[in-house]
Each structure stands twice: as C-alpha cells, then as structure tokens.
Amino acid sequence: MANKSNYNLETVNCCFCGSTKHSNFIKNAKELYIGFDEYFNIVRCSVCGLLFTNPRPTIETIGYFYPDKAYYYNVSLSDQSTLILKDKLLRNILANHYNYPFKSQSNKLITKVQKIFLKNRILGAHIPPYVKEGKILDIGCSWGGYLFKMQDLGWKVYGVEKNQKAVDFAKNELNLKNILCGNVHEVELEKNFFDVVRMGMVLEHMHNPVEIIKQISLLLKPHGLFVFNVPNASGLEMKVFGKNAYFLHVPQHLYHFTPQSIKNVLKKGNFKINKIVHHQTNKDWINSIKNADINFLTKLMESKAINTIVNLVLLKCLLKYTALMGKTSRMTIYAEKI
Numbered sequence: 001m002a003n004k005s006n007y008n009l010e011t012v013n014c015c016f017c018g019s020t021k022h023s024n025f026i027k028n029a030k031e032l033y034i035g036f037d038e039y040f041n042i043v044r045c046s047v048c049g050l051l052f053t054n055p056r057p058t059i060e061t062i063g064y065f066y067p068d069k070a071y072y073y074n075v076s077l078s079d080q081s082t083l084i085l086k087d088k089l090l091r092n093i094l095a096n097h098y099n100y101p102f103k104s105q106s107n108k109l110i111t112k113v114q115k116i117f118l119k120n121r122i123l124g125a126h127i128p129p130y131v132k133e134g135k136i137l138d139i140g141c142s143w144g145g146y147l148f149k150m151q152d153l154g155w156k157v158y159g160v161e162k163n164q165k166a167v168d169f170a171k172n173e174l175n176l177k178n179i180l181c182g183n184v185h186e187v188e189l190e191k192n193f194f195d196v197v198r199m200g201m202v203l204e205h206m207h208n209p210v211e212i213i214k215q216i217s218l219l220l221k222p223h224g225l226f227v228f229n230v231p232n233a234s235g236l237e238m239k240v241f242g243k244n245a246y247f248l249h250v251p252q253h254l255y256h257f258t259p260q261s262i263k264n265v266l267k268k269g270n271f272k273i274n275k276i277v278h279h280q281t282n283k284d285w286i287n288s289i290k291n292a293d294i295n296f297l298t299k300l301m302e303s304k305a306i307n308t309i310v311n312l313v314l315l316k317c318l319l320k321y322t323a324l325m326g327k328t329s330r331m332t333i334y335a336e337k338i
C-alpha cells in the first residue's frame, strides 16, 4: 500500500472474477474534477475484460476526493432528472402510456406520437412505469432533486446519501422525510421492500459494485426494477480522446463499464437487462476537447458562432448516430430482478 500525504492507495484484483491478471488500458489519466495534480491508471482484467482504476484510493481515504464543494452536492435546477420536459406534456404521456394516475388532457393517439419521440428522454431521466403505492429508493440521492420530482409524480420516496450537507438540504428545504445519511452498506434498509432502486451516476464510484448489486437485489421485491446510469467506456469518445475523455473521472470513478461488463456484473445479483438507453450528451464531447487541450479546436470553440454550429449541427448529428450504435458516453440501464 503506497502512502500519499492525504490518502492511501491500494492495488486490487478484479471484483467480478477475482483474477489477479490485468493489462494497462489507460496510463496517467489526470484528476480533473477537483483540480489535484494526481494521476491514475485504468486496467483491463485479462480474464473477463472489466475495466477498473488500479491502484485506487482506499475506501477509508477516498473522501479526500469528495470535498463539500464538489459539484455532486450542488443544487442545480437544470439537473436532467428533475426538469426534463414541460410538466403538462410529460404528465399526459405518463398518464396514457405509463399507468400514472393523472387526468390526461390530450388523447391517446396524440400522446402515442409524442411518446415515440420522447420515450428515451423519459426513460433516460429514470422515470419508470407507475406502481400503485410504489416505493422508490435513490442511492446516492445528493440534495434530493430526483426524489422531489418522483414524489410529485406519486411515488413514496426514500434516499441514502453520504454527504451530510446534501442530506440536510433534502430534509430541510425539500421536506423529504426518509433520507438516511451514510454509505448504502452501512445504513439499515428493509429487504424485499422497494419497487424501484435508482442510482444516478453512482455505481462507478463504488469500491465493490458486485456486492452493492447483490444488496440492491435483496432490497427489491420480486420483478422490482434497478434503474441506473453509468458512463460507457466502449463509446466513440473513449476511442477519440483516450485518457482525456471527460467521463473517465479518476479516481472518483473506480469502474469503467461497457454494455457487456455491466451485463456480467448484473447477473451476480440475478438481474436481467430489460433496456439500455444510450444518452446524447454534448457536454462530454465539449469537455473532452478542453481536457485534450486541442489548441485549434479550443480556440475555435471560443467563437460563439462556431460553438453554436459545432453544438447544434455536428455534435447533434454525431450523437444521434452514435446513440443508435450504442456508442455514446453514458447509458441508462433498466434491469429487472428475476
């Protein structure tokens, strides 16, 4: 175990298959989110192909990379999971096609057409089909934006969050009652209780995602849904930008999943994948260009007109195409407990 001044490093085996053999995937990726001058490697398991940060900060000391000021805990009204669509339109689609108990103001046929265009945005924002008296647990719920929205849509909501300030905001400002402070493996939660467990960009931060998935399986009722998103390390952005890819996010991200490796890991919790939604997020590309410090591109992007053209025309087309191929940098997975 190597000792750095503010945290400790540990070298680990593959958490999926236990293999000690791995090869380098990315060397010397910089910590970019807090702005520390620290570098980390990502390895690929030689047996199962799982990608993970190795060596990595220990569970006891990784808090160094999660200061209160980190954006994970910042209240953001533009959060995609809270305000994705104009409420009226969303509610009409949810009422007509997802069993939500609202009064719809437009007919089934009109909302059927709207649903075709908006289905991936609704699923990508982690809005599952309605369950009467349904209970939803958000693990790593931050300040509670997602739960606040889901409560408004009729769910009984529960959350777990390790940052005390974020918990205080959820409880005091949003009046969410059932928020526990701590790590999910430390807090007490009822088994066979939840209809949906949700994790928004959290699983890749966990030291042992296999154990977490097994625990989530125990918390869910039979056929309950585990809804979560993670970066997709097999996407086009990874190939283009390598160690400068924005979503690598080391050392906070300890695992770097692909559609195949997430499928493998989910099997350990008796989950089958019902659907994968590939997101179309342009900010990952824009930030990767900045990370890579590609001079001429960064300079070009400083021009408002060129920035708009790149954003609207080039990236939108590229993202649409790569999402269809399952090669964008983020994915939402709907997995059912079997």
Ligand SMILES: [Zn+2]
Pocket: 014, 015, 016, 017, 018, 019, 045, 046, 047, 048, 049, 050
């Ligand atoms: Zn392995």
